[in-house]
Amino acid sequence: MAFRSIAPLSAGARRRLVLQREFSRLLSPLAVPLIGIALRWVFGYRIECLRDFRREYRRICLERDGPVMICANHLTMIDSVVIAWALGSPWWYFRHFRTLPWNIPERSIFAATPYMRFLIYALKCLPVERGGNRAEVNEVLAQLTHAVFNCEVALIFPEAGRSRTGRVDPDTAASGVGRIYRSIPDCRVVCVYLRGDHQDDYSDMPARGERFRGSVSVAELKTDYRGLRASRDIARQIAQRLAEMEQEYFDDRE
Amino acid sequence: MDQTEIFEKVVKILTPYVKNQKALEGISLATHILDDLKVNSARLVDVVLEFEDAFDIEIDDDDVDKVETVGNAVELIEAKIG
Numbered sequence: 001m002a003f004r005s006i007a008p009l010s011a012g013a014r015r016r017l018v019l020q021r022e023f024s025r026l027l028s029p030l031a032v033p034l035i036g037i038a039l040r041w042v043f044g045y046r047i048e049c050l051r052d053f054r055r056e057y058r059r060i061c062l063e064r065d066g067p068v069m070i071c072a073n074h075l076t077m078i079d080s081v082v083i084a085w086a087l088g089s090p091w092w093y094f095r096h097f098r099t100l101p102w103n104i105p106e107r108s109i110f111a112a113t114p115y116m117r118f119l120i121y122a123l124k125c126l127p128v129e130r131g132g133n134r135a136e137v138n139e140v141l142a143q144l145t146h147a148v149f150n151c152e153v154a155l156i157f158p159e160a161g162r163s164r165t166g167r168v169d170p171d172t173a174a175s176g177v178g179r180i181y182r183s184i185p186d187c188r189v190v191c192v193y194l195r196g197d198h199q200d201d202y203s204d205m206p207a208r209g210e211r212f213r214g215s216v217s218v219a220e221l222k223t224d225y226r227g228l229r230a231s232r233d234i235a236r237q238i239a240q241r242l243a244e245m246e247q248e249y250f251d252d253r254e
Numbered sequence: 255m256d257q258t259e260i261f262e263k264v265v266k267i268l269t270p271y272v273k274n275q276k277a278l279e280g281i282s283l284a285t286h287i288l289d290d291l292k293v294n295s296a297r298l299v300d301v302v303l304e305f306e307d308a309f310d311i312e313i314d315d316d317d318v319d320k321v322e323t324v325g326n327a328v329e330l331i332e333a334k335i336g
Contacts, residue, residue: 131288131295134319160296174296179315227314228299228306 009139009146017143020121021152025097027122032100033090035081035123044209047086047194056216057087060190061099067148067187070101071177071219071238073168073246074157075195077109077204081123082212083155083192101155102147104128104140130160141180149184156180158239166201168193168246170239178234181221189219189238193245213252215245255335260309260328267304268324271297283325305331 009017024031039045047053061068072083080103084093093100103120107127111117120127128140148154160174181187194214196206206212219241223233265281272278273292277285287293293301302318305311305327311334321327 134322137295138319172296175299176296182315227312228303228318231315232299232303 009142013139013143014146017147021124021147024100024122024124028097028100029090029094031122032093036085036090039082039085043206045082045085045196045206046211047082048211048213050086053086053214053216054088054092057099057190058092060188060216060218061096061153065151067151067184068099068153068190069148069177069181069184069187070153070155070190070192071158071242072155072192072194073242074159074162075166075199075202076162076206078206079157079194080105080155082206083194086194086212086214087192087216098152100124101153102126102144103155104144106130107132141176145180145183148180148187154180158235158242162202164202166199168239168243170236170243173232173235173239175228175231175235177238178231178236181234181238182231189221191217191219191238191241191245193242193249195246195249214249217241217245255309257328257332260331260335261324263308264305264324264327264331267308268293268301271301281324283323283328285324286322287324287327288322302327309335311335 070083072079080101084101088099102124104126105111105120105128107129110120110125111127126140126143128137144154156177158173158177159168160176163169181189192214194212196210196212198207198210219238221234221237223230223237225233261283265278268287268291269278271293273294274290277290277292285291287298288295298321299318302313302321306313309331311331313330313334317330321330
């Protein structure tokens with residue numbers, strides 16, 4: 001498979017990325033435990049088989065160095081926070097900061113106020129306006145790609161938005177995730193399926209006291225297509241894997 | 255194939271993806287695909303892949319970023335057809 005670069009990243013953008021990373025690293029010993037405490041004790045969330053989740057993510061990260069991209073299902077506005085909490089302890093992220101995933105949240109929701117902008121900046125987020133100016137969107141995707149290329153972990157939702165049906169639909173996968181994957185040689189894709197017991201379809205927040213279950217697996221991806229079709233095929237394969245994990249989730253619950 | 259034929263074919267391909275049907279009435283080369291026609295940005299790739307099939311051409315990932323207006327699409331296709 002031929003690898004394609006997304007837009008080249010300017011020197012200024014690279015510096016901003018490094019600055020944000022270091023700022024985030026500085027705050028992470030405080031921010032990461034506080035978020036964990038808020039999720040567990042303020043919202044009452046629990047992750048079923050938390051140890052298994054974290055053990056698997058540790059295994060994948062330590063198995064070998066190299067780029068890692070997490071692809072997950074998307075049902076609530078705080079999925080990325082819950083997933084990061086599920087995958088690693090504060091101590092793990094302190095010791096392996098690169099594994100705390102970068103995110104690309106919707107700017108109009110998560111960067112609406114100066115306080116929110118500061119918070120997401122400190123939490124390795126690169127806000128993006130979905131469907132907005134193409135040059136700006138491409139710049140953010142280029143930053144994210146650059147981060148993953150340099151062995152930082154990124155979290156992406158292949159469906160590009162919360163699932164309106166509550167189920168993963170491979171046909172709705174945006175090709176952007178395939179394009180990012182194709183631009184990073186030797187990138188591993190870690191699929192994460194996580195869902196609250198009371199999560200029937202999409203919502204802003206999971207129910208208070210929610211218990212999450214799910215699974216983690218590495219996707220094996222291969223395409224014989226070229227160009228755009230290759231990007232779309234890869235995106236669909238990732239979403240298909242998530243759909244299979246979703247089926248396993250519901251089978252386990254029956 | 256001349257520009258008018260390409261334009262008509264492009265509009266035909268775009269039509270099922272257009273959310274703002276009113277904008278189709280006055281569609282021209284200057285019409286913005288995302289802003290005016292309100293085509294979902296995530297679906298733009300599907301549109302471009304239909305261009306590939308309809309005109310028997312291959313469009314690169316990077317070329318998609320250049321397609322903002324109907325005119326951009328027509329020019330790109332013209333260039334690919336040669």
